Amino acid sequence: MxxxxxxxxxxxxxxxxxxxxxxxxxxxxxxxxxxxxxxxDPRSGRVFASVTSPFYGPKIFYADDPAGExxxxxxxxxxxxxxxxxxxxxxxxxxxxxxxxxxxxDPGVLFVSRDGGAxxxxxxxxxxxxxxxxxxxxxxxxxxxxxxxxxxxPERLAVAISAAGVWLTEDAGATWRRGNQGLVARYVPExxxxxxxxxCVHRVHRAATRPERMFLQFHGGVYRSDDAGQSWADIGEGLxxxxxxxxxxxxxxxxxxxxxxxxxxxxxxxxxxxxxVYETRDAGATWxxxxxxxxxxxxxxxxxxxxxxxxxxxxALELYFGATSGTVFGSGDAGATWTEVAEYLPPVYSVSAxxxxxxxxxxxxxx
Amino acid sequence: MPPMPxxxxxxxxxxxxxxxxxxxxxxxxxxxxxxxxxxAHPAAKGWILDECGDVRRHIHVFxxxxxxxxxxRVGADxxxxxxxxxxxx
Numbered sequence: 063m064x065x066x067x068x069x070x071x072x073x074x075x076x077x078x079x080x081x082x083x084x085x086x087x088x089x090x091x092x093x094x095x096x097x098x099x100x101x102x103d104p105r106s107g108r109v110f111a112s113v114t115s116p117f118y119g120p121k122i123f124y125a126d127d128p129a130g131e132x133x134x135x136x137x138x139x140x141x142x143x144x145x146x147x148x149x150x151x152x153x154x155x156x157x158x159x160x161x162x163x164x165x166x167x168d169p170g171v172l173f174v175s176r177d178g179g180a181x182x183x184x185x186x187x188x189x190x191x192x193x194x195x196x197x198x199x200x201x202x203x204x205x206x207x208x209x210x211x212x213x214x215x216p217e218r219l220a221v222a223i224s225a226a227g228v229w230l231t232e233d234a235g236a237t238w239r240r241g242n243q244g245l246v247a248r249y250v251p252e253x254x255x256x257x258x259x260x261x262c263v264h265r266v267h268r269a270a271t272r273p274e275r276m277f278l279q280f281h282g283g284v285y286r287s288d289d290a291g292q293s294w295a296d297i298g299e300g301l302x303x304x305x306x307x308x309x310x311x312x313x314x315x316x317x318x319x320x321x322x323x324x325x326x327x328x329x330x331x332x333x334x335x336x337x338x339v340y341e342t343r344d345a346g347a348t349w350x351x352x353x354x355x356x357x358x359x360x361x362x363x364x365x366x367x368x369x370x371x372x373x374x375x376x377x378a379l380e381l382y383f384g385a386t387s388g389t390v391f392g393s394g395d396a397g398a399t400w401t402e403v404a405e406y407l408p409p410v411y412s413v414s415a416x417x418x419x420x421x422x423x424x425x426x427x428x429x
Numbered sequence: 430m431p432p433m434p435x436x437x438x439x440x441x442x443x444x445x446x447x448x449x450x451x452x453x454x455x456x457x458x459x460x461x462x463x464x465x466x467x468x469a470h471p472a473a474k475g476w477i478l479d480e481c482g483d484v485r486r487h488i489h490v491f492x493x494x495x496x497x498x499x500x501x502r503v504g505a506d507x508x509x510x511x512x513x514x515x516x517x518x
Contacts (some may be wrong), residue, residue: 115486117488117513142480143480143481
């Protein structure tokens with residue numbers, strides 16, 4: 063039985079089912095409120111949800127059972143007395159250290175919990191970074207959307223911010239340096255100084271078995287890093303479009319990546335009305351379409367960055383993605399065939415397939 | 430105890446403020462009253478006022494039925510209603 067946590071514009075939906083079959087909605091929480099993201103920590107079993115009430119502001123809630131009582135996590139706020147407010151929490155991710163949970167949000171901020179998610183504190187190294195005044199937001203705000211721990215090494219962490227690029231720390235967030243060498247922003251003139259370019263990174267994941275390898279979906283471009291995010295090589299050749307948001311990996315294969323191309327930044331829908339997931343098994347040298355069972359006629363879907371996740375690995379790799387149309391698709395055979403897992407949901411913001419740790423290959427995936 | 434302005438809350442703010450819908454709170458203006466309310470009920474902290482100390486964008490505050498600014502003066506006999514704005518739904 064697979065559990066999906068689906069964050070939507072109108073609440074959190076818990077889906078359960080068998081891979082390759084339609085799933086059942088077993089629970090709905092936070093009805094009416096936007097749920098940006100939800101994830102189950104595989105270590106504690108605790109479920110976290112990022113809820114952005116338009117009235118009462120962004121909060122993180124947690125529960126051992128999504129059908130039971132939810133508690134509000136403490137400390138999810140910017141320092142008082144400033145000139146900016148926390149707009150949204152985009153992503154929540156278990157860290158490499160026991161009890162550590164990270165949360166990333168707008169305006170480009172990282173929170174860390176060391177007590178299993180009950181209380182958070184803001185990372186001052188990133189908040190107070192001297193380059194912050196030059197950071198620019200993307201269309202969705204200045205979102206910290208990707209949090210990428212290093213398996214077994216809690217001091218090392220990568221995060222990505224749209225549009226402030228990739229940031230790397232090797233001292234548990236005390237200091238941060240850029241990891242953007244090789245990224246090409248086609249949307250600005252080529253003579254803009256590199257440190258002034260707004261780098262609109264859309265999603266980043268790390269290969270579980272080879273942590274120095276990372277994949278990145280850019281605002282025009284798909285990239286791979288083999289040096290822990292210091293530099294990046296364009297691997298988008300062969301895709302119908304290298305624009306998109308969503309990205310997934312097979313934890314068993316460091317040469318694998320899955321993307322869902324969208325037409326372009328001015329037309330953020332599946333190209334030619336066909337929904338296709340593209341897979342590489344050679345680290346981006348070649349890409350193959352995986353669309354068997356997906357709509358191939360007049361289907362103009364938008365799949366957001368947090369709305370693609372995986373569970374398991376190898377031939378039994380499960381892949382799930384949701385669209386803003388309210389449909390969730392799934393594959394139980396590593397993308398070879400697809401079925402509709404759920405339809406007629408509110409616009410899907412995120413899909414989480416059980417939560418994972420990057421060093422826990424069998425437990426699932428995501429984040 | 431001298432008379433004080435009364436803040437009226439609806440769910441979910443009522444639940445976060447100890448389950449009571451009416452709160453007599455001392456203060457000179459709307460935002461001071463709301464700050465005092467959040468101080469007295471920490472579970473409600475951040476739900477009405479943001480980190481900058483401002484009333485959240487899609488919350489409306491009425492004083493005696495009149496939509497009022499955060500710095501509106503409040504008297505001992507005034508009634509303050511805190512309600513979600515229709516713009517936020």
